[in-house]
Amino acid sequence: MDLTENQGGYSPTDSYLASYFFDKKPTLWMSSYERRTKETESVSTFKEVGGERYLNKSIFILVSENTFSLAEKFAYGLKHFNKARIIGQTSAGAAHAIDFMxxxxxxxxxxxxxxxxxxxTKIxxxxxxVIPNIITSNNEALKTAHLKALNEQIESLKKQTIVGPILKRYEKVKTEINNR
Known part of the structure; x- marks a missing residue:
């Protein structure tokens, strides 16, 4: 998911979208402490979503210094639930809601x-x-995520009994050619 230029949005967009990466049982997504009322409101993932859930699969989220607010909340949330890896530049750091007086x-x-x-994290x-798992430039973030995903697929294939030996032979021939 490319959030590199995403300036934010409105709740509950983040918790609804995050719900696709959790099972049906609602999970505490994030709480918000309101300074004026001294109350804490908690938001959970949704039990029902409009489509198929994306479970037990790799998720890569691209962020940049231009990623703000709710987009950061989504990336931070999934990162610290170990649901996604963040790639790119450290985001803006705009977590607190503001008001003008x-x-x-x-x-x-x-x-x-x-x-x-x-x-x-309790913070x-x-x-x-949002500090990326893999720090890279905006120009290289998508390529880096793509290579990471391909490497995971290759590692998965290596564990399969039919494909594993073929990949081992491929790597051997590739090494021989590169050493010439």
């Missing part, structure tokens, strides 16, 4: 009003961003 007729200030709490990505 009027100082006077000429000035507004921007204040954080809530923060996210991931159930595994969020404010100021630090």
């Amino acid at each position: 009027e100082v006077n007729e000429n000035y507004l200030i921007q204040l954080p009003i809530s923060r996210n709490i991931h159930p595994v 969020d990505w404010e100021g630090t961003g």
Whole structure:
């Protein structure tokens, strides 16, 4: 999934999309602490989704310094549930919801009003961003993810009794040719 230019969005888009990568049993996705009310609201994955779930498969999420807010929340959430690997650049680090307050007729200030709490890490990505598992440039992120996925497929095939010997022979011939 390419979130490199994604500036965010609105909840519950993140928890709904994440639901495709969890089984039907709702899982605590993220909590949010509201500074003004001092209340914590928790959001879980959805029991029902409109389609087939994508379980036990590799997920790669591309992020960049231009990935913000809800897009970061989605990437951070899946990364720390060990559902996805993040590839690219560290994201913007915009985890806290903000509100504008009027100082006077000429000035507004921007204040954080809530923060996210991931159930595994107990923190969020404010100021630090979502740190990729594999750091690379924007230009190389998609290629890097593609190669990683292909390598996983090759490793899986090597374990199969019919394909494994063919791949071993292929690697041997390839090495012989490269050594010439």
